[in-house]
Amino acid sequence: MPTYIFDDVYGxxxxxxxSPRAVYEPPWNMWDPAGGxxxxxxxxxxxxxxxxxxxxxxxxxHTVTVKEGDTATNVSxxxxxxxxxxxxxxxxxxxxxxxxxxxxxxxxxxxxxxFFEWTGTTSQWTYNYLVFSRENLTQGEHTFIISPQNQGSxxxxxxxDYFTYK
Numbered sequence: 001m002p003t004y005i006f007d008d009v010y011g012x013x014x015x016x017x018x019s020p021r022a023v024y025e026p027p028w029n030m031w032d033p034a035g036g037x038x039x040x041x042x043x044x045x046x047x048x049x050x051x052x053x054x055x056x057x058x059x060x061x062h063t064v065t066v067k068e069g070d071t072a073t074n075v076s077x078x079x080x081x082x083x084x085x086x087x088x089x090x091x092x093x094x095x096x097x098x099x100x101x102x103x104x105x106x107x108x109x110x111x112x113x114x115f116f117e118w119t120g121t122t123s124q125w126t127y128n129y130l131v132f133s134r135e136n137l138t139q140g141e142h143t144f145i146i147s148p149q150n151q152g153s154x155x156x157x158x159x160x161d162y163f164t165y166k
Contacts, residue, residue, distance in 0.1 A: 001082070001166045002166070003164050003165070003166050004017075004081075004164065004165055004166070005057065005058075005162055005163070005164055006019070006022070006077055006079060006162065006163040006164070006165060007057065007058045007060060007162050008022055008060055008061060008062045008075075008160050008161060008162055009021075009022075009058070009060040009062070010058055010060070012077075012079060017080075019077070019078055019079050019080070020078060022062075022075050022076065022077050023075065023076045023077075024062065024074075024075050025072070025073065025074050025075075025076075026071050026073065030064060030071070030073060031062050031063065031064050032062075032063045032064065049092050049094070049123070049124060049125065051089060051125055051159065052125070052127075055089075055125070055127040055128075056089060056127065056161050057087070057128070057161050057162040058162070060161075061089060061159050061160060061161050062075065062158075062159075062160045063157070063158065063159045063160070064148060064157075064158050065098050065099065065148075065155055065156070065157050065158075066148045066149060066150050066155060066156045066157075066158075067098070067150050067155045067156075068150050068152070068153065070150070072147070073147065073148055074145050074146060074147040074148075075145070075146050075160055076143055076144065076145040076146075077143070077144050077163055078141060078142070078143050078144075079141070079142055079144070079163075079165045080139075080140060080141050080142075081137065081139070081142065081165040081166050082135070082136065082137045082138070082139050082166055083133075083134060083135040083136070083137060083165055083166045084108065084132070084133075084134050084137070084142065084144050084163060084164075084165050085130055085132065085133045085134075085163060085164045085165070086106070086130070086131050086132040086133075086144070086146060086160075086163050087128050087129060087130055087131065087161045087162050087163070087164070088102070088104075088129055088131045088158065088159055088160055088161055089125055089126065089127050089128075089129070089159035089161050090102060090118050090120065090125065090126040090129050090131075090159070091118075091120040091125065091157055091159070092120045092122050092123055092124050092125055092126075093119075093120040093121050093122060093123065094120060097154070097155060098155040098157060099120075099155075099157040100119060100120045100157070101117075101118065101119050101120070101151070101154050101155065101156060101157065102116070102117070102118040102131075102148070102156055102157055102158060103115075103116070103117050103118075103148065103149050103150065103151050103154070103156040104116040104117075104131060104132075104146055104147065104148055104149070104156070104158065105146075105147045105149055106132050106144070106145065106146060106147075107144070107145040107147070108134060108137070108142060108143070108144050108145075109142055109143060110143075113132075113134060114132055114134075116131045116132060117151075118131075125159075127161070128161065131146075132146070144163070146158070146160065
C-alpha cells in the first residue's frame with residue numbers, strides 16, 4: 001500500500017483525495033505564520049537559531065506556543081487509510097522558555113492514543129522528527145488530532161510539518 005503525504009498547508013497529496021485540509025483551532029490567528037509558509041516566519045528570522053524553510057516538507061510549517069491559561073489549541077486532519085504518522089520540527093536548546101519544550105497529546109477517532117515530550121538539548125533544529133505513529137487502523141475514514149499542552153509553568157511549542165498515512 002502506498003504512503004501519502006498530508007501537508008500542514010496543502011493538505012492531502014493523494015491523487016483524487018476529497019479530504020479537507022488540516023483544521024487549526026483556534027483559528028489561524030493564534031498559529032504563526034498565517035498561511036503556514038516558513039518563508040515569512042518571524043520565528044525563522046528572530047531566533048538565535050532560525051528555522052530553515054528548505055528543510056521543511058513542501059517548505060511549509062505551522063507553529064503555535066501554548067502556555068498556562070491559553071485556549072485549547074489543536075490541529076486535526078481527516079484521512080482514509082490504515083495508519084497515521086505525524087512529523088514535527090523540534091526546537092534546539094535555547095534560553096527562551098517558550099520555545100524549548102514540546103508537549104503533545106494525540107487523539108484518534110475520539111480516543112486518547114498517546115503523548116509526546118521533548119526538551120531541546122541539541123544546538124540545531126531537528127527536522128522530520130516522527131512524534132507519533134499508529135498502524136493497524138481499520139480501513140476507512142479517521143480523524144487525528146494533535147493538541148499542544150503546557151506542563152505547569154512550562155510552555156509547549158509546536159512546529160507542525162506534515163503527516164503521512166497509508
